[in-house]
Amino acid sequence: MRWSPGNRRAQLTYILLICITALYYLHLTFLASGPTKFDPSYGRLGETTPSSKVAVATFLCENYVGDENAVDNYFVGARTLHYQLKIAAETKMLREDIPFLVVVTRAVSQENRERLVRDGATVVVVDDVKLPWWVKTGVKKWKDQFTKLRIFEMVEYERILFIDSDTLITHPIDGIFSSPLIQHSSSTLSNLTHQIKNDEALLPAHYLFAARSDNALAGERDHAYPPISTSTVFSAGFWLAAPSNEMFIYLMSVMQHWKRFDPFTMEQSLLNYAFRREGPMPWRELDPIWSATWPNQADWEAGVVSLHEKWWVVGPDDLREKWRAAKGEMEAYFDGRG
Template identity: 25%
Template sequence: MEAGAPAADHAPVSTHAYATLVTNADYALGARALCRSIRASGSEADIVVLHTGGVGAAALDPLHEFGVRLARADLLPTSDAFNAAHARDRIHGLAPFTKGEKPAFHTPLDNFVKLRLWQMEEYERVVFIDADALVLRNIDILFRYPEFSAAPNVYESLGDFTRLNSGVFVARPARETFAAMLARLDAPGAFWRRTDQSFLQEFFPGWHGLPVYCNLLQYVWFNMPDLWDWASIRVLHYQYEKPWAEHAKADRLGPLIDLWRAYLTGENLPADIAALAGPEAAACVS
């Protein structure tokens, strides 16, 4: 095993895997809903849960229900200068979030742990999905997509199509790629404003654009309701405010929060996602 590579608790079963990252107990809760949704979609691919020292065994144990591979992953071996530049207070001060609320536990350096996926050469392809997301329809077809594939960061306007969102992406693990990433990531004076998203967009300038419905961000619900189509959504991503937390937008996002809770518990799962009410109908009810 390559030095620093994620250490999994058992051998792989498939040559393809979905992967997510858990850095604390809250994201472990999110991973439970995500893993259930992947299995509910009918996928038999491996599910790898990368986890850091910020989450304990008790929070991870419920994930065994879904046959996951738990893989301990450490922070990247970045320099003190890099770590200082990307500390929470500094990065949020230079690039404040004005559109929504990031959770208090958000730690920018954790985001770069995603890059360790490129060390997992036991897989031909890995589809990464953030733990604050749900798979609403089978997306195994993404294992046929090239590296690097990702959906655009659309949640406010069509102008967002020029930026990728790293909540869902397709990777081809290779140690050479990982080494090149580390060299580029921690170059002198490097500062990645949107952490892993900024870095991945620069590292893969010719990134392949996935359909927006492969990573539909929850703000589309109230910012661009005409774009919302339950029949087309493959992955629903709860960016900014999290469905497991109390927050100011809970009333506006109520139907999406209810759906997440159904996947968390396995109770009251909708028989037909396409039949769910859209934003306009929900607004009339509220």
């Protein structure tokens, strides 16, 4: 029967369908019954050693700013980050066997991929992560940010440190892999049955996810060093994880549930949900020496190893100049090589 405002029967049918749909989602989200699912043999991890295979990675997607001739600042940032991590004398990693991965979507131009390879970076092309209808924000590049979660599928590495490309490196960073916090995986807290949701994929028995509290909640640019730990929200611009196919499957399953997390901050919200402090896989807090958001002079003087900011548009003038100097050194180095 054709619906119209004056057709009462059609209206009631329409309302009934809405109610049935709402009850279905309510059941999936809140009322899924049965014993808690957990398998202690599923998704187990080993401990790492100083010779374990590890990597540092960043992410690059399509340039959404301006026209085709506009500067792709994140591409420039990725090149500068590679230079700092692998070439610059004062900041390059001490372990030469640790690769720098640039995880790129298929929309990144072949020209940019080839430039990164010539620089010496390891370019990893990945498929987009398919998103459900409800996961969207007003940010143009929102759909791409979840694709960086494919890092969890890179199980050929035992640990991967993710760093956003807009980062200034001040000292060698590979010492982070030697931290006992990183070498030893965590056991999922299967006793927190009220936090384990049966409508999500099975949780892995072991996991490793460590990050830094976001200084946006500790005074922003005016934060002290060491900053006050928020212990609730971490920044997704710097994190270290153990790749795991089981973990990737779990993260993808979370996205299938409407409003399970707030998509406004994209993959950061998903990760903060999956590794929530009160949940069965609470995230670990890295020492503040490793990274800072909203970086300031106190961070620099303390020797914080990585300073995360969109340096081409914002940040303290003296620190912006240091990033521009690193960028200039990178360009001079590769221009000299031809």
